[in-house]
Amino acid sequence: MDLATYQHQHHHHHRQQQQQQQLQHRELKTNTTKTFEDIPREILHLVFIWLTGTDIANIGKSSRTLQLLVQDDYLWSVMTKVRFPRIYKETLQEINDCRNDQSGNDSNSSMSAICWRDIYMAKDESRLSAAKNMHITHIKLPYWRIVHTNESIYGATAKLHSVCWFDVNGVIEGVPPGRYRVQWRMRLSLSARWNEPLDFTASVIPKKKMSAKEEQKKKEEEEEAVLSYTTPPEFYAREDVVTNTWILVTMPGEIDIKGGWGFTDVRVSHEKRTDFWKSGIELDWVRLQPAGEAAGEGLLVDYESRHTFYWRTSHGMRTSSSSHDLTAEGTVQNNNGMWSSSWCGDSDSGSVDDFWMLD
Template sequence: MSGIFSKIPNEIVVKIFCFLPAKDLCSVSLVNKNLWSVTQDDYVWQSACDNQFPADYVSQELKKMINEEPISEGCNSDEQQVVNKTNGKKLFKRLHRHISFIAKERGVVWLDCQERGGNYHHWKTLEDSQSEFGKVVFLEHVWWFDVFSTLKAVAPGTYYVVWRLKVKLRQISLHDLNFYTTVVEKIEDSNEETIIHEYNHIPQRIMFTNISRKNDWVEYRLPYKLVVPEREVINGKLLYHNVHIKIYNYDGFLKSGLWIDYVRLRECDGSRVYEQFES
């Protein structure tokens, strides 16, 4: 290794890397071959998961990852768990994602798979080749509008909230939907949450009309910037932040004609241009 890292024992370098954010790890890997080699060590990524995320969240995502992986030929289930557990980089990527796939997460009231939905489902899950995930949700008709999602253990930073939508206006219109977002702090192994930031935005009615004129998917960026504070360790427990994202309207009028692909947190970037639909 060159520079200061050539004077530090390799084990210490690995320990330091375990506390670096993903972006910094990727930047370090570009310095030289030796540092690149260190960043490929699965121990670094596995330790980064343990150091930077609450234990219960790591455990949940690891179980999901194991269940989603096909069992390799000749491996029993215990062996397969060991194989999957060593893929720390993949696990870290899952933990660090700031996106929710609505159709998969099922955070929608009266979706087609819901109990007692009968043949009159208010929301439908549809396959869509233009979706990043292959499936979207479609609003057939509903009076009580409530779509929600939670992004867990979000890394500190400033973000835009971006919804990928498509609108088809009918005689029944969309309006007065509240795009509501909260940042909550939470201590690992605790069920209690404290709201520290709260954001509301009810778009102008022209917004839905303008999106419908596109007759295509659009990324609708909410006008506020979402601030997620630094994490802390308090009495040996990690204090981290979840983000709850929701669109709702409980007024008594029938709503219809909305497709939702995903909601995503995207780090603020002045060079990225978003289309405006409310001006």
């Protein structure tokens, strides 16, 4: 065998070895590659419990396998336990009460009616009903009353007639990390024009006991996560605010939930505990709105009606314009058609004739 033949055979053998090694490497890589769906269900549960209900719903749209996974009610029970522990315990107590019930089939029916997904999603939006989920001091006539109405997604609102000790507060549970604005849905009648400036607050509630050093650090961080705002003196005198129709009032400033805190409870309040009488306020709900969704900075007021409003004055009738500046730090925006009121006569204003709304 001459040298040229030997080199040719050696080169051919070397190429065969390289091709075989590449093929083996490709097969090994193919066999070891895993998709998201190949992750064990227990591991996916550990990931999903730190997501919101909206996130889980979107994940379920990505494949049939994940859709089946997110339909598992056990997953939603674990998510509820992590994000809303109080609600989880109360629901378990309700299940135990059903088991101890001596009513036979009725007990089994009550237990089967419990859906963890529905329980979780009812709290997923970080919103509270003033009438159903918040504590209101003197929540009875002649001070306050609960109004059952289809103008609220909760079916009820809290209407103030007249009170000195004005205190409405509640806890929004399981708020994900992020920056938020505080937004109230309310309606103000003419009798609110004599209200003094009222306070809006939002603050983080500590979750667990810590060491002294950790507690001090957390306290400093939580002091930064306190939002407090007092309405300007002219707020309740503005004819573009006291419209007797539903408005969305977004407070200035933001509350920051740190990433390392996980799901956090936030206390929100609307209050003023003085000797002066307050009236003319109807509250529907309060929520924490992601800061990126806000239409602007400062105090924002969004209308929820297409109608034009008129006030009777000593000089005749005057109409409200569609947009006004509230203060130097805020604006009024007209978002037509979110909700619509049928009329605006209100007993709190003294007389229906004092206030008109025309198409």
